[in-house]
Amino acid sequence: MKIVVCIKQVPDTNEVRLDPKTGTLIRDGVPSIINPDDKAGLEAALRLKDAYGAHVTVVTMGPPQAKIALQEAYAMGADRVILLTDRVFAGADTLATSTTIAAAIKKLDYDLVITGRQAIDGDTAQVGPQIAEHLGLPQISYVSDFENHGDYAVVKRVFEDGFQKIKVGYPCLITTLSEMNEARYMNIRGILDANRVLEIETWQFSDIDADIEEMGLKGSPTKVKKSFTKGAKQAGKVLEGTPKELAVAIVDKLHEKFII
Amino acid sequence: MNQKDYSGVLVFAEQRSGEIQNVSLELLGKGRKIADELGASLMAVLPGKDMKKHSRLLIEYGADQVVLIEDDSLSIYMTEPYTQAVVQTIETYKPEVVLFGATSIGRDLAPRVSARIRTGLTADCTSLDVSEDKMLLMTRPAFGGNIMATIVCPDHRPQMSTVRPGVMTKMERDASRVGEVIESDWKPERNTQWVEVLSFEQETDEKQDIQEATVLISGGRGVGSAENFGVLYDLADELGGMVSASRAAVDSGWMDHERQVGQTGKTVRPNLYFACGISGAIQHVAGMEEADFIVAVNKDKNAKIFEVADLGIVGDVHKIIPLLTEEIKKINESKKVK
Numbered sequence: 010m011k012i013v014v015c016i017k018q019v020p021d022t023n024e025v026r027l028d029p030k031t032g033t034l035i036r037d038g039v040p041s042i043i044n045p046d047d048k049a050g051l052e053a054a055l056r057l058k059d060a061y062g063a064h065v066t067v068v069t070m071g072p073p074q075a076k077i078a079l080q081e082a083y084a085m086g087a088d089r090v091i092l093l094t095d096r097v098f099a100g101a102d103t104l105a106t107s108t109t110i111a112a113a114i115k116k117l118d119y120d121l122v123i124t125g126r127q128a129i130d131g132d133t134a135q136v137g138p139q140i141a142e143h144l145g146l147p148q149i150s151y152v153s154d155f156e157n158h159g160d161y162a163v164v165k166r167v168f169e170d171g172f173q174k175i176k177v178g179y180p181c182l183i184t185t186l187s188e189m190n191e192a193r194y195m196n197i198r199g200i201l202d203a204n205r206v207l208e209i210e211t212w213q214f215s216d217i218d219a220d221i222e223e224m225g226l227k228g229s230p231t232k233v234k235k236s237f238t239k240g241a242k243q244a245g246k247v248l249e250g251t252p253k254e255l256a257v258a259i260v261d262k263l264h265e266k267f268i269i
Numbered sequence: 270m271n272q273k274d275y276s277g278v279l280v281f282a283e284q285r286s287g288e289i290q291n292v293s294l295e296l297l298g299k300g301r302k303i304a305d306e307l308g309a310s311l312m313a314v315l316p317g318k319d320m321k322k323h324s325r326l327l328i329e330y331g332a333d334q335v336v337l338i339e340d341d342s343l344s345i346y347m348t349e350p351y352t353q354a355v356v357q358t359i360e361t362y363k364p365e366v367v368l369f370g371a372t373s374i375g376r377d378l379a380p381r382v383s384a385r386i387r388t389g390l391t392a393d394c395t396s397l398d399v400s401e402d403k404m405l406l407m408t409r410p411a412f413g414g415n416i417m418a419t420i421v422c423p424d425h426r427p428q429m430s431t432v433r434p435g436v437m438t439k440m441e442r443d444a445s446r447v448g449e450v451i452e453s454d455w456k457p458e459r460n461t462q463w464v465e466v467l468s469f470e471q472e473t474d475e476k477q478d479i480q481e482a483t484v485l486i487s488g489g490r491g492v493g494s495a496e497n498f499g500v501l502y503d504l505a506d507e508l509g510g511m512v513s514a515s516r517a518a519v520d521s522g523w524m525d526h527e528r529q530v531g532q533t534g535k536t537v538r539p540n541l542y543f544a545c546g547i548s549g550a551i552q553h554v555a556g557m558e559e560a561d562f563i564v565a566v567n568k569d570k571n572a573k574i575f576e577v578a579d580l581g582i583v584g585d586v587h588k589i590i591p592l593l594t595e596e597i598k599k600i601n602e603s604k605k606v607k
Contacts, residue, residue, distance in 0.1 A: 103380065104389060131411055133392035135380035138348075142384035147462040148348055150377045163467065168373045170285070171471040173345075177464040188478065230389030230425040234406065236418040245563075247570065247581030255582045256592035259564060260600070262580050266562055268435065268484075268541050269508070269600055 010063040010157070010179075012054045013114050014087070015124040015140070016047040018071055018078040043078050045187035046125025052192040053155055053185055054123055055086045061157060064088050066117055070098060070110055076209045083207055084199030085192070095213040100226030107139030108228065112219035113212060114144060121162075122182040126151055137184035147177050150184040272365075275426040278304040279364035281355060282315040282327055282335075283374055285346070289315075289323050292370030292434040294330045299397055299437040300368055301331035306399040312336060312362060316354045318344035321450075328448030331440050336362070338453040345469065346374050349462040352381045354455050359386060364427050366405050368397075371431035379431050389422035391430040397437075404428070435483070435540065479528055484510025484541045487530055487557070490517035491546020491567060491586060498523060500590045501545060507597045513537065515547045531556035545586045549574025566590065 020039045043051070057063045067082040069075050070093040079090035091113065098109050114122060122144070124137035134150070141148035153172070154165035164183060166173045195203075214224065222228055248258055263269045278300045283290040297313065304311040313332040315324055317339065324335040336358050342350040355378065359367060367382075369375035371393040383390035396408040400421075405428040408419045422428040479485060486505040488498055498512060505512050514524035516531055530537055532552040542560035547553060549565070549572055557563070558577050565578035566586050575581035582589060 102389065103392075104383060104387065107384060131392075133380075134376045135383070135390060135392055138377060138380035139384040142352075142381050145462065147464050148377070148381065149464065150348075151373050171469060173469050174467040175464050176467055178461075181464075230387075231391055231420050231422050234419045234421045236411075236416055238416055245579035245581060247575050247578075247583060249570065249583045252584055252588040252592050255584050255589050256596055259580065259582065259589075259593050260596045262564070263541070263597075268562065269597060 010057060010061055010120050011118045012057060012063050012065050012121045012123060013117055013119045014047070014051045014054045014065060014067045014082075015110055015114075015122070015136075016051060016067055016069050016078055016082060017044045017125070017128045018042070018069060018075040019044045019128050019130045041074070041077065043081060044125050044128045044130075046127060046185055048125070048192045049187045049189045050123040050125050050183075050185035051082055051085065051087070052190045054121075055193065056190070057121075057155075057157060058086065058088075066091065066119075068093065068110065068113055068117075070094070070101075070106060070113075072099075079209055080203040080207065081195060084195035084203045086196070086199065089210070090207070091210045091212055093212050093217075095224075097214045097221060097224045097227075100229065101224065102229035102231045103133050103135035103139060104230055105223060105225055105228040107136045107143060108223045109217070109219060109225075110136070111140045111143035112217040114140065116217060120179040122146065122180070124182065124184050126184045126186050134184070137182065141182040144180075144182065146180055146182045148182045148184070149175055149177055151186060152183045153186050153189050155183065155185075155189075270426060272424075272426055275363045275365040276307075277309040277362070277364045278307070278311050278366040278368070279359065279362065279427070280311070280313045280332070281367070281369045281375065281378070282313045283370050283372060284315065284317045284320060284323070285374075287317065287319065287323075289326055290370060290372070291439075292372060292375075292432070293327075294439040295434070295437040296368045296370060296432055297327060297331040298439040299432070300366075301440060303366060303397065303399055303405070304333075307365070307403055309365070310334065312364065314338065314355060314358045316340075316343040316351055321452075324450045328450075329442050329444055329446050331446075332448055334449045334451055336451050336453055338455045340455065340457055342457045345466060346377075347464060347466060348377055348381055349460070349464070350457045351378050352385060353457060354453075355382050356385050357455050358453070359427060367427045367429045369429070369431045371433045375431045379429060383429055388425040388427060388429060389420075391420040391422070394430045394432045395436050397430065397432065405430070479511055479513045479530065480535055480537055482511040482513075482537070483539050484508045484543075485513045485530070485537055485539045485557075485560075486510055486543045486545065487513040487515065487547060488518050488524070488545045488586075489515035489547030489553075490521070491548075492518060492523070493546070493587075495523040497587065500587060500594070501543075504543070504590055504594045504597070507594050507601060508541070510539070510541070515544075515550075515553050517547075544574050544578065545590060547574050548572050549577065 127134035310333040369379040391407040398406040544565040565574040
């Protein structure tokens with residue numbers, strides 16, 4: 010079985026803090042991590058490798074420093090790691106990103122493609138399904154369990170109100186939830202190899218078959234018109250009164266905020 | 270592509286087990302406003318099985334036309350037949366705007382559709398507006414809600430977005446509204462992207478994760494006992510949320526550790542967080558301060574929790590919460606879709 014896992018290097022948003030005066034993000038010194046949903050996908054692939062002897066290739070698109078995420082993936086047990094990096098890939102929205110990554114995957118052999126459900130910096134959940142479309146693969150998103158049955162898989166697909174069990178043939182693409190598993194740590198030999206002997210394969214635009222008009226900022230149908238912070242949090246109103254008055258005050262506020 | 274060929278707003282009407290989802294009615298409310306600003310019509314597409322009786326509901330909530338697509342392959346959600354059905358509708362009617370609910374169905378379907386027709390898609394929007402030059406302005410949170418970004422799709426049509434449930438307001442239901450139901454002749458094309466759904470199981474609250482909840486009703490030492498958490502469960506039921514707790518309540522044995530919010534528990538970011546009888550120790554606040562809206566109820570008007578609350582209520586949890594539950598129950602009953 011050949012598996013391709015797509016990962017993204019993201020700032021650990023749990024560590025991102027807002028400047029209380031300006032309301033802007035303080036990103037200095039914020040560590041970069043493998044996106045949690047993607048790490049669960051990598052772990053799922055490595056478990057298939059442990060059980061059935063799969064070959065696991067990990068692909069990421071990003072700036073040169075994203076190779077640190079690939080070193081970690083290698084030290085966890087991936088067999089091959091590929092960095093897609095080129096100035097023409099920069100500024101991509103989800104459609105352009107998925108087009109680039111799909112073009113790279115087309116160069117590889119695969120039975121199963123795994124992406125995380127969504128990245129914690131963008132929260133779009135769009136790139137996985139869009140890669141599946143570009144590759145013409147069936148997609149199962151929001152996966153919390155995966156069973157290999159030889160020439161097909163049975164996966165658990167989570168909804169807000171329950172879950173489906175879905176039978177899907179190979180090749181296919183799944184998007185994984187971080188709660189799917191507990192990712193392993195890097196092994197010592199892997200860490201040493203990643204630092205000493207691992208040469209990260211670096212692919213540029215010229216290494217994939219794609220239309221340059223569909224790459225990066227130029228190939229992105231959506232554009233950011235403006236971005237802004239919600240501002241630093243202020244303490245809200247504190248109300249006193251009879252229980253009835255207070256209950257009504259809460260209802261009014263929830264109405265105003267469109268919560269009820 | 271000629272942008273002038275594209276006109277009108279299309280809303281994906283999501284059904285589960287034959288029931289139209291509330292988010293789709295909310296999208297019709299917003300879609301109606303956008304269509305009016307664009308001087309265009311509002312269409313809903315309803316894929317499903319035996320849904321004809323529900324198509325009228327979409328008109329009463331704002332649609333001018335409903336495209337009804339019925340087939341066995343559409344009775345429960347599956348990516349490929351739904352993608353085919355929605356893509357055919359877009360290609361036939363060429364809307365300039367297409368809206369989906371940002372549910373686990375909408376967020377699976379919309380990116381697939383956008384990639385098939387090669388247009389832009391903005392995820393999980395919390396605000397939609399029309400610019401002076403009639404472009405859709407799609408605003409969404411990023412970085413866990415720390416940053417808001419307004420996105421446009423200038424050169425591709427349709428402009429598509431998924432929209433967070435509970436943010437838009439639906440119209441008052443109007444039984445006298447006039448509209449047209451168009452029965453589609455769509456037939457599925459079975460291809461290699463087909464999958465087989467073996468089973469569907471409803472999941473009980475017990476197995477869910479408080480980090481996934483959009484509403485959390487959280488209790489602390491001030492709740493007093495495990496039995497007293499009953500009123501919090503009643504409120505959570507009315508708001509479609511879950512019950513969680515502070516460390517003090519967990520250590521007292523009133524709640525499982527799985528439900529603990531805070532530094533030694535879980536970090537949560539619901540749309541609404543109720544802190545009931547929680548003093549607001551810094552370890553607790555670290556786990557919930559990112560919630561979109563925080564209501565704190567505490568007897569002690571100097572409680573630290575009021576410093577992070579958007580709304581602070583000085584009073585007795587056991588008196589206020591049951592009254593609040595009653596009020597919300599009344600509202601929910603009056604809103605129920607028949």
